Amino acid sequence: MVVLYDDIIFLIFDHIFDIKDRLQLLRVCRHWYGLLLPKVYESIRVEGNQAYGLVCSIQKNPEIGRSIRDLTLRWCYGHEANHKYSVEMFKDTLQQASPSIEHCTNWEKDLLNGEPDAWLALLTPSLEAVRSLELEYKGWSDYFFPMLARAAARQKPFDSKPCFQHLEWVRARNEHNKTTYYASEFLPLFHFPAMQVFSASSLCEEPYPNPLNISKPALGTSGITELDFGDCNSRNGMADYITSCANLEVFNYQHQNQAVWGEAYCNFHPLAFYPALYTQRHSLRVLRLNNNGEIYGLDRFVDDQDTEYSGFGSLAEFSQLRELRMLLRTLLQFGSNDQPAVSLLDVLPSSLEHLQLAGYCVEDFDVVLGNLQGMLAQRTERFPNLRRLEIQPVILERLASASFIGKDWSPYDIPKSVKQAFAPIKLACDELGIAFGFTKDGYNEIYDIGIALP
Structure with a gap:
């Protein structure tokens, strides 16, 4: 042989x-x-109905659980017909991890019924070496997220097991657009010492009491350096997440008005983000604040306090900021008189390399032109690092040419009148060695149009 x-x-x-x-x-x-x-078992994906087999295998051979580094969990509901589920091996874990006898009874019942969330929760005591965790879930979690909270608090059965202590990266996404989830469910992640990146979609900062009674992480204690929120709904500017970070470097937030499973709506509140982001002025390098999210509110189900558009604050003290993508009217703090309260010279830091002005409308041209001219005139003294300027118009033109069929980018172009209007800015940028162009609004992505201005 x-x-x-x-x-x-x-x-x-x-x-x-x-x-x-x-x-x-x-x-x-x-x-x-x-x-x-x-x-x-280093990198595995587990469908909800596969959790039982994996949990039982780990119970028989703990080395399997210790081998898992990169884990994807998907809450697909349903189980094999006539399948018999046994819970005898897990009695001790159920009793240790249940806050009450009633909870333990309900958990055991759901395990016997093959509920994916119930079985996925039993995976958590085995995840001693996991580094990345991707969650594809739907609905409310009665067991998995409470176990995550217990692991963060080092409560039984995690008092003697170093679970999630090596976790660095977490991504959570929903399975369909109409689902939203409580932001407080993920607060335990900010207690884990190795966490660096948290990415999530369809979270809402609910106006209700904390459903799991999860303790907020202390200010400046988390090692997370990147927060990425897509299609989320925030009333409080994700403050609990941001202020817990010691040195946040990247913050991306894109807003959707829908909140609480489509039963309520909440407009974008840019001012709510500023106090929390200000605590990261010493480290923040990239800020993308709703440059591709929903800008305007809905006509129905909007609280009275949500109907007034809010401004923002100065970024001049953000000494490490390199990239800024923000709504024009947010950055310039347009007030009720529909006029800017500040200029770009007032609010931008000298460290800036890339500026994108999103949500540009034709009626704002004079404001934008004056601000960009003033900014470029002082480029050498005030913005020596500036390398790229972008304008993201609200209104685009659809291209009807058949040559675009099958292309991997949307067939849209910038209106010719907008290109011509910004020709002086492009010429000034060319002389200064600054790349100037337009960007297309996309679903959390930026598309370079690549236009040669006249």
Whole structure:
């Protein structure tokens, strides 16, 4: 029999991608089993109805749980017909992790019924080495997120297990656009010491009491450096998240008016973000504040306090800010008289390299032109690092040419009148070595149109 060196076995493994085929490699011999087990389970995706099998396997062989580094969990509901679920092996965990006898009884009942959320919660005590966690979920979590909170508080069964202590990156996304989730569910993540990046969509800062009674992280205690919120609804400017960071470097927030499962709506409140972001003025490098989200409110179900458009504050003290993408009227603090309260010279830091003015309307041209001219006139003294200027118009023209069919970008163009109006700014930028152009509004993405101005 030919003996394969371990390096050859690893090369074979790296060319096999299907999880079922990888699992078959564990059956070859004991040597292959011990060698490949950590690699087979290093990066896995678990559908909700697969959780039972994985939890039972880990219970029999804890090394499987200790091998998981990158984990994707999907809350798909439903289970195999006539499948029998056993909970005898997990009685101790249920009793330790349940805050009451009633909760323990309900949890056991849901486990026996094959509820994915109930079984996924039993995975958490085994995740000692997980580094990245991606959650694709829907609906309210009665078990998984409470277990996450217990892990953050080092309560039983996590008082003797270092679970999630190596977790660095978390992404949470919903399964359909009409679903929103409580922002407070994710506060436990900010207690884990290795966390660096948190990304989520469809979160809402609910006006209701904290459903899990989760303690807020202390100010400036989290090592998270990047926060990314897409299609979220914030009343309080995500303040609990932002202020918990010691040195936040990247903040992206895109707004949607829908909140609380479409039963209520809340407009974008830019001023609510400023106090929290101000605490990160020493470290923030990238700020994208609703440059691609919903700008205007709805006519129905909007609280009275939400109907007035709010301004923002100065970014002049944000000494590390390199990239800024923000609504024009937010940045210049347009008031009730429909006039700017400040200029770009007042609110921008000298460290800025990339500026995008989003939400540009034709009626704002004189304001934008005057501000950009004043900014470029003092480029050498005030903005020596400036390398790129972008305008993101609200109104675009659809291109009807058949040559765009099948292209991977939307067939839109900037109105010719807008291009011509900004020709002086482009010429000034060319002389200063600054790239100038337009961007297209997209779903959390920026598209460079690549226009040659006349």
